[in-house]
Amino acid sequence: MQLPRLLLAAPHSGAGKTTLALALLQALRERGLAVQPFKVGPDYIDPTHLELASGRRPYNLDGFFLDGEGLLSLFRHGARGADLALIEGVMGLFDGKDPQGRVGSTAQVARLLQAPVVLVVDAGGMAGSIAPLVQGFARFDPGVRVVGVLANRVGSARHAEILREALAPLGLPLLGWLPLDPGLELPERHLGLVLAGEVRPPLEALRKALRLDLEGLLRLAGEAPPLPEAPPFLPERHPPRARVAYAWDRAFRFYYPEALELLEALGAELIPFSPLADGALPQAEALLLGGGYPELFARELSENTPMREAIRRFRGPVVAECGGYMYLSRGLWVGEAFFPMVGLVPGEARMGERPVLGYREVEALRDSPLAQRGEAFKGHEFHYAHLPPSPSPAWRRVGGEEVEGYTDGRVLASFVHLYLPARPQGALRLLLSAQNPLG
Structure with a gap:
């Protein structure tokens, strides 16, 4: 596979990787190129901005979830029909699951995909010091x-000219720059950037502000070496097995696109619905309630009593992650205000001050719609909410004693966002359990 590609990395979080990625995507599209965006790491939010700027669905590349062959397969899958791939890194270039950045880091993905790296540097208040900083990373x-x-x-x-002159002895070009302008910043909230569907990123302002050596950028992207062959990322499409309704609105929209595509390939008919706006569930045999921001819409979710009752009456398998777990609880506290929720799982959710975050490898304590007892899955957590310990926990942390989530065999609810492509048997089990519900 010979595909021009570049990876945007940075010395640290907050340097402006997403901002520069959006500006670059527009410049490349104006050149008439089909550019496939990717995002390193377990991120649901940045990809919404990348999709808006590129017109193509981004995919997540994560070396903790997938091995080298799996990452290569996903990259080839996502880049079909593209002229160039632009990969946005996560955190700093060598930040990952371990202190050396060997797993789950931007550097790991750069090595596996042999992708040329362009370092994004926050140059505010910096002049000649850019040279030793970049030299160290290089x-x-x-x-x-x-x-x-x-x-x-x-x-x-x-x-900008001073920065260019400082970099020249290193043989590394300043390929472009954006000015210091608050109007170019992307809005943030407690889980990171605000979703692109809520506040439109300043794409036009970024397009006009970017100063770019486009020819130099394309030349470097074209120097990426050919990639080896890899097996298909998805299995051959199976005939329809079950209809799966999945929550999709402003409150719930955190799903890995490759996980939804896996479900479709295994025979799922995916049907979106809105817990905020709809008064009834669509005809379906299984429910998915992904993550999101239920705390921002707690009143609207609580006041939609017909939907809460419809979910309580639903008899097929239900899988809820993070925000979906909060929605299935007895209620959600936002400050001093309490909002009743679905009530399918015990406990009340409360928002905390500090985040719970990190990669997770969990082992099933009992059978559920996704797992048989003893099976291990990979995923991640990133949330501020807390629920009290469950009387019927779903997972135990691999290598530890910590337990988490809830399952009664039909309902599986947890703060862990599972990465189903790392264990496709879980996705298949969900569809098979939808064909044969517990009643």
């Missing part, structure tokens, strides 16, 4: 090839 790992720099929050054209 020399740290021989398997990661840094080929140039994009500067963010640049004070002026003269400031």
